[in-house]
Amino acid sequence: MKNWDKTVGFILFLVLIIGAPFVLPSNIHYLRLLMGLALGYILSRSYTGFAGSVNRAYKTGSTKLMRTMMFMFLITAIANVTFLMFAKNLTAYDLSINPINIGLILGGLFFGFGMAFSSCCATGVMTDLATDLPRAGVTLIFFCFGVFIGFPLQATQSWIKGSVLTSKTGAKFSQGVYMPDLFKWDGLDGYFGSVILTAFLVGLVIYLSYSYEKKRRQKSTYVGVPSERVQDNPKDEDIANFTMSSKPTYNILFKKPWTLKQGAVGMTIVFILMMGLTKSGWGASTPYGFWFGKVLNSFGVSATSLANFTHQPAEVYSGPLLANGVTVQDLGIFLGAIIFIFTAGLFKETMHSVSTLNMKNASLFALGGFTMGFGTRLSNGCNVGALYTPIAQFSVSGWIFLAALVLGGIIGNKLSKTIYGY
Numbered sequence: 001m002k003n004w005d006k007t008v009g010f011i012l013f014l015v016l017i018i019g020a021p022f023v024l025p026s027n028i029h030y031l032r033l034l035m036g037l038a039l040g041y042i043l044s045r046s047y048t049g050f051a052g053s054v055n056r057a058y059k060t061g062s063t064k065l066m067r068t069m070m071f072m073f074l075i076t077a078i079a080n081v082t083f084l085m086f087a088k089n090l091t092a093y094d095l096s097i098n099p100i101n102i103g104l105i106l107g108g109l110f111f112g113f114g115m116a117f118s119s120c121c122a123t124g125v126m127t128d129l130a131t132d133l134p135r136a137g138v139t140l141i142f143f144c145f146g147v148f149i150g151f152p153l154q155a156t157q158s159w160i161k162g163s164v165l166t167s168k169t170g171a172k173f174s175q176g177v178y179m180p181d182l183f184k185w186d187g188l189d190g191y192f193g194s195v196i197l198t199a200f201l202v203g204l205v206i207y208l209s210y211s212y213e214k215k216r217r218q219k220s221t222y223v224g225v226p227s228e229r230v231q232d233n234p235k236d237e238d239i240a241n242f243t244m245s246s247k248p249t250y251n252i253l254f255k256k257p258w259t260l261k262q263g264a265v266g267m268t269i270v271f272i273l274m275m276g277l278t279k280s281g282w283g284a285s286t287p288y289g290f291w292f293g294k295v296l297n298s299f300g301v302s303a304t305s306l307a308n309f310t311h312q313p314a315e316v317y318s319g320p321l322l323a324n325g326v327t328v329q330d331l332g333i334f335l336g337a338i339i340f341i342f343t344a345g346l347f348k349e350t351m352h353s354v355s356t357l358n359m360k361n362a363s364l365f366a367l368g369g370f371t372m373g374f375g376t377r378l379s380n381g382c383n384v385g386a387l388y389t390p391i392a393q394f395s396v397s398g399w400i401f402l403a404a405l406v407l408g409g410i411i412g413n414k415l416s417k418t419i420y421g422y
Contacts, residue, residue, distance in 0.1 A: 006345050009341070039270055039329075044340040047263075051121040054066070066205070085191045098174050098379070099175045100165045103378040104400055104401055108403070117365065131354075142365070144373060145370060151289055303315075
């Protein structure tokens with residue numbers, strides 16, 4: 001049947017929208033699902049991901065994704081002022097004011113290193129399950145294992161829990177530094193100064209990105225990214241012959257790639273919805289360790305033993321999978337990516353592009369997955385939990401993680417090229 005994949009995509013979307021409230025335990029879980037679907041769809045249709053910000057720059061010379069990420073961080077931070085500045089009690093929000101310590105730096109290095117080997121991150125692995133199951137599947141298994149193994153260290157070690165620098169507000173969360181505490185004299189309770197400092201740091205990264213790309217172009221080592229070329233050169237729309245039922249109209253509505261900035265704006269909107277509806281930012285990686293423990297539990301390892309080892313509640317291993325809101329959100333990201341692939345009519349094309357798995361690249365993906373998962377426990381988060389969310393919530397830790405992430409990505413890409421040839 002022609003266009004069967006498009007039909008399947010819309011049916012799947014309707015089933016999820018209509019049926020999920022009868023399966024999920026609460027309204028907030030349903031909201032988590034909707035936000036996950038939106039994120040998965042946006043990430044897939046804008047052909048973007050946090051891992052690409054470093055990997056694309058190293059492999060192709062293009063820094064457009066890194067620059068777009070900076071734009072997204074800034075507009076999200078500005079939008080968050082509307083929540084934080086007028087909050088009667090900041091502890092009503094689950095802010096990611098992460099501690100500044102050796103764990104943060106090591107975690108960023110490990111995570112960047114793993115991104116280079118697996119070509120994805122904590123959220124990217126969920127969208128990639130829909131587009132490249134062999135690579136993403138191996139990565140996810142070892143990512144889960146890395147998170148699980150890292151739980152005891154995260155819960156007990158002072159070099160992960162403590163902070164060498166702590167501000168007054170930061171001490172109420174994870175002992176980190178909250179930027180507004182540094183600018184209480186600015187007339188807007190510190191938020192004006194925080195936005196200015198964030199804008200300066202964003203501008204600095206963008207300047208360095210442009211400088212790096214300029215050198216790559218001058219040395220003729222710039223090759224660019226095919227998806228970015230498609231996004232940058234959209235075909236003209238035939239408005240004169242517009243009809244709702246035409247194929248060009250369908251392609252514009254459901255298939256035409258969104259630009260990186262459109263994707264950034266979309267993710268910002270979802271992030272702000274999270275802040276308003278869940279009182280927290282975007283997180284992704286912690287439930288992966290729960291999933292690994294659930295598998296062990298299904299093979300007879302008691303939830304109590306798992307809880308004692310990981311210092312996590314026994315319920316996360318013995319209770320229903322969908323009881324955890326972030327788990328629902330992560331699954332929503334995967335399903336959102338599937339919905340895009342089907343509704344865009346890209347199922348066959350996607351299946352034909354799936355990579356083959358052998359011992360060489362499987363070991364690469366396994367190493368990448370493990371180092372990313374383990375790194376998230378050292379840094380108290382992944383690319384969203386230790387980078388995007390902290391920066392958007394004015395935590396100094398996010399910028400330190402970014403520097404470590406980039407360095408780890410460079411090391412990982414260099415080693416990957418030396419050992420594996422790519």
